[in-house]
Amino acid sequence: MERIALIKVSKKYSPDDAEYAVQDVSLTIPDGEFVTVLGPSGCGKSTILELVAGLSEPTKGDVCINGRCIAGPSPEVGVVFQDPALFPWRTIRSNVGLGLELHGVPPEARRELADKYIRMVHLTGWEEKYPHELSGGMRQRAGLVRTLVNNPAILLMDEPLGAVDYLTRLSIQDEIIAMWQKEKKTVLFITHDVGEAVYLGTKVVLMTAHPGRISEIIDVDFPYPRDRNDPAMLELVSQILVKINRGADKHAPQAACGEQQ
Amino acid sequence: MLTARLSKSLKVRQVVFIIVLLVVAQLVIEGGKINKLYLPAPWDVLVEFKKCLSENILWSNLLVTLQEFGLGYLIAAVLGIGLGVVFAIFPAVDAFFTPFFSALMSIPKVSIFPLLTIWIGIGFMQKVVIVTMFTFFYIFFNTKSGASETHGNYLKVAKVFRATKRQMIFKVMLPSAIPSIFTGLRVTAAIGVTGVIFAEMQASNAGLGFLLSDAAALYNTPRVFVLIVLVTVLAVVLVAIVDWFERVFFKKHHRNTSVKSEVAKQ
Numbered sequence: 001m002e003r004i005a006l007i008k009v010s011k012k013y014s015p016d017d018a019e020y021a022v023q024d025v026s027l028t029i030p031d032g033e034f035v036t037v038l039g040p041s042g043c044g045k046s047t048i049l050e051l052v053a054g055l056s057e058p059t060k061g062d063v064c065i066n067g068r069c070i071a072g073p074s075p076e077v078g079v080v081f082q083d084p085a086l087f088p089w090r091t092i093r094s095n096v097g098l099g100l101e102l103h104g105v106p107p108e109a110r111r112e113l114a115d116k117y118i119r120m121v122h123l124t125g126w127e128e129k130y131p132h133e134l135s136g137g138m139r140q141r142a143g144l145v146r147t148l149v150n151n152p153a154i155l156l157m158d159e160p161l162g163a164v165d166y167l168t169r170l171s172i173q174d175e176i177i178a179m180w181q182k183e184k185k186t187v188l189f190i191t192h193d194v195g196e197a198v199y200l201g202t203k204v205v206l207m208t209a210h211p212g213r214i215s216e217i218i219d220v221d222f223p224y225p226r227d228r229n230d231p232a233m234l235e236l237v238s239q240i241l242v243k244i245n246r247g248a249d250k251h252a253p254q255a256a257c258g259e260q261q
Numbered sequence: 262m263l264t265a266r267l268s269k270s271l272k273v274r275q276v277v278f279i280i281v282l283l284v285v286a287q288l289v290i291e292g293g294k295i296n297k298l299y300l301p302a303p304w305d306v307l308v309e310f311k312k313c314l315s316e317n318i319l320w321s322n323l324l325v326t327l328q329e330f331g332l333g334y335l336i337a338a339v340l341g342i343g344l345g346v347v348f349a350i351f352p353a354v355d356a357f358f359t360p361f362f363s364a365l366m367s368i369p370k371v372s373i374f375p376l377l378t379i380w381i382g383i384g385f386m387q388k389v390v391i392v393t394m395f396t397f398f399y400i401f402f403n404t405k406s407g408a409s410e411t412h413g414n415y416l417k418v419a420k421v422f423r424a425t426k427r428q429m430i431f432k433v434m435l436p437s438a439i440p441s442i443f444t445g446l447r448v449t450a451a452i453g454v455t456g457v458i459f460a461e462m463q464a465s466n467a468g469l470g471f472l473l474s475d476a477a478a479l480y481n482t483p484r485v486f487v488l489i490v491l492v493t494v495l496a497v498v499l500v501a502i503v504d505w506f507e508r509v510f511f512k513k514h515h516r517n518t519s520v521k522s523e524v525a526k527q
Contacts, residue, residue, distance in 0.1 A: 053421055072423075079421040085414035089436045089511075099422040102432070150422075 002067065003154055003186040004029040004052055009061035011047055020059070021047045022212035027205060034180055034187045036201035038194060040244065044212020045190045049158045052188060053079045065154065078152030082159040084143025086131040092142050093118065093127035099150040117145035121175060137168030144172070148179065155180075157189045161196065170228075173200060177224060194244070198237050199226055206243060216243065301483040306490075309483035318472065319491070326468040326495070329385060330457045333392025337449065341397050342442060345404025346430060349438075355405070366398040370456070374463060383464040388457050395456030396449035400442070407441025408434045443507045450499040458492050469495070 005028045010020045022044035029035050037045045050056045051063050054073035062069045065076060086095045094101075097114040105113075118127055121141040123134075131139055140160060147155065157176075161169040177200060180187055191197050197204045198220055206216040218240065222233055283303045289295060290302040297305070313319050348355040370391065381387050411434045419433045461470025469492055476484035 055417060055420060073421050075423065077421070081414060081417065083414050085412065085418050087415060087418075087433070087436065089439070098418070098432075102419075102422050102424050102428050146418075 002028050003031050003033075003065070004188060005062075005064040005067075006048070006051070007062045007064065009048075009051060009058045009063060011044070011051060011056070012059045013056075020211040022051075025061075025212070025214055027214060027217075029186060029188060031186055032184055034177075034189065034200060034202045035205060036189045036191055036197035036203070037205045037207060038191060038197040038240070038244075039207030039212070040209050041192060042212075043207040043209035045192075045207055046158055047212060049079070049156050049188065049190050052154075053077060053156050055079075076153045078147035078150055078155050080144050080147050080155070080157040080160045082162045084139050084146070084160075086139055086142055086146070088131050091128050091130060092123060092134070095131065095142060096146045096149055098146060103150075113149055114145075117149045118142075120148075120179075121145050135168075137164045137172065140164050140168075140172065141175075144176075148183075151183075153185060155185045155187045157187065159190050159192065162192070169196075174225075176200065181224060194237050194240050195228075198233055198240065199228060204240065206240065298480055298482060301486055305483045306486045309481075310487045313484065313487055322468050322472050323491070323495070325385075326457055326461065326470065329388035329461075329468065330392050330453050330499075333389040333457065334396055334449065334453045336389070337393045337397040337400055337453075338446060340393075341400030341445065342404045345401045345442075346408050346435065346438075348401075348405045349408035349411075349434060350426075350430060355409075362398065362401065366402070370394045371459065374460070378464060388460045388465070388468070391460040392453045392456045396453045399449045399452065400445040403441045403445030404438060407438030410441075411437045439507075439511050443503065443511065447500055447503045447507075450503050451496045454492060454496040454499060 006025050009025045010023045012020050025044075025048065027035075027048075037048060039045050047056075051058055052065070054063075054070050054077070057071065064070065065074050086092070087098070090098070093111065093114050096118055097105075097110040100110045100113060115124075115127060118124060121144060123138060123141055123145075126134060126138065126142075131142070134142065140163075144160065161172055164172065173196065176187075179185075189197075189200060191200075201220050204218045204220055205214055206218060207213065208215045218236075220233075220236065222230065226233065286300075287302050287304055290297060290300060301309070348359065373394065374391065377387050377390055381390065415433050415437055416429070419429055424432065457468070458470040458473065461468035462474040463470075465471045469488055473485060473488040473492075476482075476488060
């Protein structure tokens with residue numbers, strides 16, 4: 001079954017914009033896939049996530065979730081942002097329970113569920129703390145379970161690890177894979193880190209900028225759990241880097257390509 | 262930064278400074294260098310304070326002032342916070358009415374005082390209205406900017422959780438506007454005291470402002486000084502109460518964190 005489908009989607013943020021942020025993007029993601037979207041900054045990868053999240057509407061084309069075209073955020077979709085934006089006036093437990101609270105889950109059930117997920121990301125003991133008392137990596141974990149606790153079938157992640165330190169990033173990557181395998185979710189993961197895209201994804205969607213388009217979709221067939229130092233995977237990473245550099249040369253020779261680990 | 266010890270010895274020196282100043286004033290004025298009618302000696306002010314207490318005029322008048330201030334301030338807070346939120350939610354309302362509110366805010370409120378006298382007389386309500394006029398706009402504009410500057414990411418989070426408009430307001434915008442609402446409330450606690458004292462001095466038969474203009478009319482300068490100290494203390498105490506209220510009930514609202522800001526620090 002197709003969980004996510006973008007059908008000839010183009011997006012301009014303002015009618016005056018000379019160029020589309022994304023142009024003619026078509027992409028279908030079947031149930032249970034882990035798709036990573038990779039590209040230089042300004043290639044519209046976050047725009048794609050916003051469209052699928054229902055946070056903005058396409059200028060042309062349709063975005064469909066479970067076969068139905070959407071016009072706003074849908075209940076099956078959970079979103080994790082780069083900035084977890086935990087509410088500073090709420091404790092970790094109450095931040096994690098936010099979605100449940102907004103949808104009328106009674107306090108007892110809320111607490112129980114929140115604590116279960118807090119345990120899952122090793123934040124037990126921090127339930128009553130406020131976000132400013134946690135490290136960046138811990139906040140990102142809390143932000144992750146704030147979404148997971150609502151049990152969305154589809155998970156969208158917008159560079160969730162772009163701002164956490166390297167070692168924390170590796171461990172959260174493994175937690176995300178473990179969660180994905182256990183809970184059988186469909187994931188759309190935006191990143192500018194080639195190594196991360198290949199390590200996590202079953203497919204890597206490569207994008208180019210100006211305007212944002214999909215240039216290639218690459219299957220990543222390595223079985224999980226993967227080895228970060230698998231030579232075949234490293235080979236794939238360098239192949240993708242070459243492709244990105246070529247794309248960057250074509251459009252803007254001086255533009256930096258996607259960062260790498 | 263001053264160390265704790267340094268700042269303690271600094272405080273001691275400041276207190277000594279004040280005492281020396283008072284003693285010098287006492288000696289100079291008692292020595293007849295300055296006419297006591299213009300500047301009373303510190304000791305005379307203390308004596309006058311005791312006299313005021315024994316005449317039992319301070320408490321009843323303080324109470325009147327507090328009631329006028331309290332009601333006016335409360336009305337301003339309810340209206341200011343309420344309208345501030347409404348303006349933050351409806352950009353069309355904001356765009357249309359804000360220029361008018363800015364214009365109204367610019368009117369020196371004291372110039373309206375004679376009009377108020379004509380409209381509602383010189384009683385209790387006139388003081389209440391003056392306090393509200395003095396304080397409303399600060400609270401309103403602070404609430405409005407606080408609520409409309411709600412971190413875009415907080416709103417995004419609430420949106421993907423499909424929060425209703427009502428939830429958006431009460432669970433996201435208002436809590437995140439708390440620090441700026443309290444900035445407004447803190448500033449206006451002092452401004453409101455100015456308003457009520459001014460109004461009482463103009464025309465009234467009760468309140469600290471009334472006592473003040475009454476004492477001045479009788480050239481009772483020691484009493485004028487007693488009252489000046491008293492209204493100053495009143496303003497300081499009111500601001501402290503607002504601070505205390507925020508600390509106790511809304512302390513946690515004051516923290517703002519994001520992964521990005523932490524990375525920027527590294």
